[in-house]
Amino acid sequence: MSKDIKLAFVVHRPPYKSENPRLGATHAMSYQTVEILLEDGQTVTPTLCYVGDGVLNCLNNQKAMELYGVTSIETHIKNCLLVDMDVLVCKEDLEKFGISESRITDAEDMGADKKLQIVPYSEIKKTIDTANHLLFF
Amino acid sequence: MDIKGGIMGTLTIGCFASLIGSTNYDFAIKLAEAAASKGHKVNLWFSGNASGSPTKGQKHLKDYSTAEKYLRALLEKGVEVCTCEACSLARGVTKDRAIEGVQWNAMHWYLAKIFESDRVLHIGGE
Numbered sequence: 146m147s148k149d150i151k152l153a154f155v156v157h158r159p160p161y162k163s164e165n166p167r168l169g170a171t172h173a174m175s176y177q178t179v180e181i182l183l184e185d186g187q188t189v190t191p192t193l194c195y196v197g198d199g200v201l202n203c204l205n206n207q208k209a210m211e212l213y214g215v216t217s218i219e220t221h222i223k224n225c226l227l228v229d230m231d232v233l234v235c236k237e238d239l240e241k242f243g244i245s246e247s248r249i250t251d252a253e254d255m256g257a258d259k260k261l262q263i264v265p266y267s268e269i270k271k272t273i274d275t276a277n278h279l280l281f282f
Numbered sequence: 283m284d285i286k287g288g289i290m291g292t293l294t295i296g297c298f299a300s301l302i303g304s305t306n307y308d309f310a311i312k313l314a315e316a317a318a319s320k321g322h323k324v325n326l327w328f329s330g331n332a333s334g335s336p337t338k339g340q341k342h343l344k345d346y347s348t349a350e351k352y353l354r355a356l357l358e359k360g361v362e363v364c365t366c367e368a369c370s371l372a373r374g375v376t377k378d379r380a381i382e383g384v385q386w387n388a389m390h391w392y393l394a395k396i397f398e399s400d401r402v403l404h405i406g407g408e
Contacts, residue, residue, distance in 0.1 A: 150397050164330050165407050168298065172329070175389035182394035189393050278402040280296065 147186035152176075153276035154191055155269075156199040160218045161209065166202045169193065169282030170221035177228055192276070193225055194269045196235045199282075200242065203234050203261060205250040223252035226259045233272065236263050291400035292323040296392055298407035300331035301349050307332060310405050311352045318359040325395040326356065326363045330407040333369035336384040350381060357383040364391050 156169040173191040180188070195203055202218045209217035225232055234249065251260055273279060295314055299306035310326070318324045328335060340350040353363060364385035365375075377386060385391070396402050 152393070152396065163407060165298065168330050168407075172389045172392065175393055178388070179390040179393040179397070182390060183397060187397065189397055278396055278399075278404075280402070280404045281406055282298075 146184075149188045149190055150278070151276045152189060152191045152278050152280060153194060153273050154280050154282065155194045155196060155273065156202060156282045157195075157197040158282065159198040160202045160207070161213070165282040166199060166218055167221060169280070170202075170218065170225060172280065172282075173230060174221065174225055174228070176230075192231045192233060192272050193222075194233045194235075194272060195238075196266070196269060197238055200234050200238045200244065203249050204244070205248060207250075219250045222250055222261065223255055223257065226252040226257040226261060227255050229257075229259050231272075232259075232261045233269050234261055234263050235269055236265050238266075239263060290321045290323065292325070292398055293317045294325040294327065294392070294395045294399040294402050296327045296329065296402070296404040297332040298328075298330035299405055300408065301335040302346050303331075304408055305347070306405050306408075307335065307349070308347050310403075311349065311356070313403065314356055314361055315352070315359070318356065318361050324356075324361045325399070326361055327392040327395065328363070328365040329369050329389065329392070330366075331373075332407070333365045334373040334375055336363065336365050336370070336381045337375055337379050338381050339379075353381055353384065357381075362395070364395075 154173040156166045158165045173193045176189045176191045207217035207219040297310040301307050335349040342348040367386045
């Protein structure tokens with residue numbers, strides 16, 4: 146029987162201070178392989194949402210590999226875009242930090258069609274309201 | 283998870299908190315135990331710092347939380363416990379050091395369990 150479960154991955158912590166934002170992106174990304182454990186017609190649809198301090202994860206030109214020797218959060222976000230995941234960033238929280246759109250990452254260099262979507266919080270709330278389960282990172 | 287009519291539900295707990303450093307981990311274990319005791323199906327996923335916890339040979343010092351005896355009890359009750367393999371290996375936890383019965387898998391295990399769950403409680407890391 147066909148069934149889809151919607152999951153909202155809400156990242157509210159800043160990058161690198163803890164492992165949580167990275168795990169938010171990687172757990173969302175694992176929807177790509179979950180089907181091996183599900184029946185035919187069963188799907189998981191994730192939406193990755195960045196709010197509060199979490200919007201800092203979306204900055205471009207992150208230097209995590211150079212500074213910490215680890216993959217950047219930016220790379221994980223790009224990979225999410227590359228597999229056409231919806232990635233939403235709270236417009237109001239970006240404005241609060243004075244972050245312009247030009248400082249937000251995209252995955253054009255990797256050939257992704259999908260763009261990171263800067264949306265008002267009301268849009269993120271709709272995603273949260275319609276999700277079957279919420280996962281906060 | 284309507285227990286009024288005697289219908290048991292499925293609860294999946296994602297625990298990302300470290301065993302020592304907060305009581306979030308302890309809460310996850312106690313909740314899993316309580317739900318399993320009521321007859322609910324319980325799945326427990328360890329990722330992040332929680333993935334360092336399912337090791338055997340833990341010494342229970344009274345100033346510190348401990349996991350081994352509680353995890354063994356949960357496994358006895360039929361709770362499915364799974365740790366993120368990459369997270370565990372990165373913390374030096376290898377299968378030969380892990381508690382027998384704890385599963386090793388990737389993050390899609392958690393998503394698959396969420397898929398079949400009535401309720402999900404995601405306990406984030408510090």
